[in-house]
Amino acid sequence: MGAVMRVKICGLSNVETLNAAVTAGAAYVGFVFFTKSPRHVLVEQARTLAQTVPVGICKVALTVNADDAFLDEMLESVPIDMLQLHGSETPDRVADLRTRYGLPIMKAVGIADADDLPAIADYAQVVDQLLIDAKPPKNADLPGGNGLAFDWRLIAGRRWAVPWMLAGGLRPDNVAEAIRLTGAQQVDVSSGVETTPGIKDEKMIAEFIRAAGGKNGH
Numbered sequence: 001m002g003a004v005m006r007v008k009i010c011g012l013s014n015v016e017t018l019n020a021a022v023t024a025g026a027a028y029v030g031f032v033f034f035t036k037s038p039r040h041v042l043v044e045q046a047r048t049l050a051q052t053v054p055v056g057i058c059k060v061a062l063t064v065n066a067d068d069a070f071l072d073e074m075l076e077s078v079p080i081d082m083l084q085l086h087g088s089e090t091p092d093r094v095a096d097l098r099t100r101y102g103l104p105i106m107k108a109v110g111i112a113d114a115d116d117l118p119a120i121a122d123y124a125q126v127v128d129q130l131l132i133d134a135k136p137p138k139n140a141d142l143p144g145g146n147g148l149a150f151d152w153r154l155i156a157g158r159r160w161a162v163p164w165m166l167a168g169g170l171r172p173d174n175v176a177e178a179i180r181l182t183g184a185q186q187v188d189v190s191s192g193v194e195t196t197p198g199i200k201d202e203k204m205i206a207e208f209i210r211a212a213g214g215k216n217g218h
């Protein structure tokens with residue numbers, strides 16, 4: 001029997017779409033704590049949402065170069081299972097955060113061409129998981145969540161020392177091909193299941209998880 005595909009739905013900000021992700025079989029649900037993002041949630045809002053997530057589904061907090069004061073406050077209130085670091089956090093900063101909070105860390109690494117690949121192995125030394133995403137365009141407002149894919153052939157057949165997740169421009173109509181080309185066993189989506197930036201669609205969420213072959217093991 002093949003490995004179970006694990007799907008993360010990121011940028012959930014209301015109970016309806018959170019429930020849709022849970023019901024459709026998401027293994028991870030993500031909350032974005034980045035004020036420039038159309039998916040940004042406040043700490044209180046995330047707390048309310050996170051409290052409804054069944055045990056066994058990983059609740060991920062996405063932050064971008066967050067400082068300790070914010071992380072202390074957020075993690076005090078919100079029952080988070082994993083930190084996703086989506087900024088320019090260095091390997092040393094990642095290692096410090098992992099020790100400070102005792103939570104699994106997933107570091108996003110942006111890929112545009114082959115020169116970006118060594119950073120994946122560098123971060124693999126200090127994280128629990130890697131998130132391999134498209135590098136944002138220069139001057140982009142957001143370091144992720146732009147609906148942009150990279151050339152998946154760049155990572156075809158490659159393996160790293162820790163589990164990894166594929167992200168960037170995935171949609172219900174391309175995720176199966178992305179999985180086939182890269183061998184990913186975990187995939188992450190945000191804008192590909194939205195009607196407009198920040199507005200998730202329950203049907204697209206279910207369609208994406210079905211197309212990816214996702215199950216949460218429940």
Ligand SMILES: O=C(O)c1ccccc1N[C@@H]1O[C@H](COP(=O)(O)O)[C@@H](O)[C@H]1O
Pocket residue numbers: 010011030032034037038039062064086131133142143144145146147148167168169170188189190191192
């Ligand atoms: O989703 C956001 O708004 C966001 C903001 C800041 C950093 C990362 C963000 N999203 C993450 O980006 C990737 C790819 O997203 P997309 O599917 O291409 O829209 C994904 O990991 C999101 O978690």
